[in-house]
Amino acid sequence: MNCGMECIKYLLFIFNFIFALSGLAILICGVIIHMSMDYVIKANIEVPISSPAIVLIIIGAVIFIIAFFGCCGAIRESHCMVITFAILLLTLLIIKVSVASYIFIQNGNKIEEKIFKDLEKSIKQYFNSNEAIRTKVDSIQFVFQCCGYNSYNDYLNDQKNTQGIIPGSCCNKQENQFCHTSEASKVEGCGKILYSFIIYYGSALCGLALGIAVIELIGIIFSFCLANSIRNVERRGYKV
Known part of the structure; x- marks a missing residue:
């Protein structure tokens, strides 16, 4: 195995470890926001941020599972697992962008x-x-x-x-x-206080989502690079 492939392998593993932690962070953030919104819900005030909080919890759990799968693929140097991980990551990124766009279009200036x-x-x-x-x-x-x-x-x-x-x-x-x-x-x-409260958490969600999206994009690139390296080694007849 060449040095470049070994480097990508461990970079992908480190990425997935960070990715798993970010998944937990998203999950915890979703739980905190959902619990905070309970105060608003008890007051019978309909706000457009409680549903995204639940979505965050689901996405956080999914990210953690996918990251664990990616770690296994990188360590085992399995072309199939790494490609599957990259596809899952790409799918998740597309879904998140779609959900974020839908929420923005639906609510936008109506908050x-x-x-x-x-x-x-x-x-x-x-x-x-x-x-x-x-x-x-x-x-x-x-x-x-x-x-x-x-x-x-x-x-x-x-x-x-x-x-x-x-x-x-x-x-x-x-x-x-x-x-x-x-x-x-x-x-x-x-x-005004309630509006500021929602804008604050909404901005936090946007910042967190953007940061995670960048991490996911890097992970997708690393994954395809590693998968390509593994395939090249297999074609040359080396044991992976």
């Missing part, structure tokens, strides 16, 4: 519109004597330390609110209690 629409709807129903709605809104106001979808003044615009009261969650009181604006400790609207 802020969806957040404010759902949040405004829930807040407008707050004084309808519906405990479930109040609990959901209180939940997001407690978690994100905010009040209303623009400010606590949104509650004062409700015709049923004749006493000028706001939810207790705006004043660090227990759920389903009320307080006056003079007691409000949270004056920033939840809409």
Whole structure:
């Protein structure tokens, strides 16, 4: 076996080890984001990032399995396994690009519109004597330390609110209690805070996806180089 092939073999093994770690990182990142979004889901706010979090978990697990397969192929110097690994990696890359494109096209600039629409709807129903709605809104106001979808003044615009009261969650009181604006400790609207929260995690997802895509592309190139070297050795009649 020549030095070049040996070098590619170990480079591919190192790549797959890093790739496996990145798969675990994606999986863990997906779990963290999914758990973080539970707070938002409990508040009945539909956001376009919970589904991608689940996709991350699945992709992370698949990447780890494929990387393990690639390690075995590199160590055993199996042309079939290395080619299979390269094809799986290429397929995974295409799927991820397709999913990312679909999510971007479907949501794009609609993220802020969806957040404010759902949040405004829930807040407008707050004084309808519906405990479930109040609990959901209180939940997001407690978690994100905010009040209303623009400010606590949104509650004062409700015709049923004749006493000028706001939810207790705006004043660090227990759920389903009320307080006056003079007691409000949270004056920033939840809409902007929630939007920033989603943009932050969305940017993290994009950065992570781009980094992994570059790693995958390098792995595909190494794989085909190693597979070609193995095939050349086989053709020359050497034992692989």
